[in-house]
Amino acid sequence: xxxxxxxxxxxxxxxxxxxxxxxxxxxxxxxxxxxxxxxxxxxxxxxxxxxxxxxxxxxxxxxxxxxxxxxxxxxxxxxxxxxxxxxxxxxxxxxxxxxxxxxxxxxxxxxxxxxxxxxxxxxxxxxxxxxxxxxxxxxxxxxxxxxx
Ligand SMILES: CC(C)(COP(=O)(O)OP(=O)(O)OC[C@H]1O[C@@H](n2cnc3c(N)ncnc32)[C@H](O)[C@@H]1OP(=O)(O)O)[C@@H](O)C(=O)NCCC(=O)NCCS
Numbered sequence: 001x002x003x004x005x006x007x008x009x010x011x012x013x014x015x016x017x018x019x020x021x022x023x024x025x026x027x028x029x030x031x032x033x034x035x036x037x038x039x040x041x042x043x044x045x046x047x048x049x050x051x052x053x054x055x056x057x058x059x060x061x062x063x064x065x066x067x068x069x070x071x072x073x074x075x076x077x078x079x080x081x082x083x084x085x086x087x088x089x090x091x092x093x094x095x096x097x098x099x100x101x102x103x104x105x106x107x108x109x110x111x112x113x114x115x116x117x118x119x120x121x122x123x124x125x126x127x128x129x130x131x132x133x134x135x136x137x138x139x140x141x142x143x144x145x146x147x148x
Contacts, residue, residue, distance in 0.1 A: 015061065016099065023067065027047060030067055056074030058073075061096055061100050071084060071103070072084040087100070098133070118136065
């Protein structure tokens, strides 16, 4: 996706575009600052794999070149998945989280996804109000998983 595709949904000065190689260290630092990423692989490995995978990407929101927000997005052919929405603390409550999620939704729409799902940890349930504002609701199911 070009930067132009996603910028149309962005409020004011936040520019959202796909991650580049030069962004990886700053993104890992952002995620580690807010404990966003947890996985069996290291943060940089996860970034690399998500970036290289043809059906997923990481979108970054920047202001004047500084990293402000991130979201991981992927499409499995059935529905879209959003992970790791994060806005740097000083920039929160200015609409950047919403703009970043909307950019991820548009990325998914552009690939034919008709629905999107996301997971919220029990330790971060305070974020549910944010998702409610964006139209996300509880689905009548339980998420199961295991490491491979
Ligand atoms: C959750 C997060 C991304 C929100 O980013 P943000 O830039 O502050 O969000 P926005 O300003 O775009 O908020 C959009 C709306 O949600 C509301 N909102 C934002 N955070 C909220 C919260 N924690 N609880 C309730 N409402 C919230 C805003 O007031 C706004 O409402 P409005 O449209 O009526 O004005 C940010 O707080 C964050 O990065 N948190 C840490 C990482 C995290 O927990 N990620 C979620 C993992 S599941």
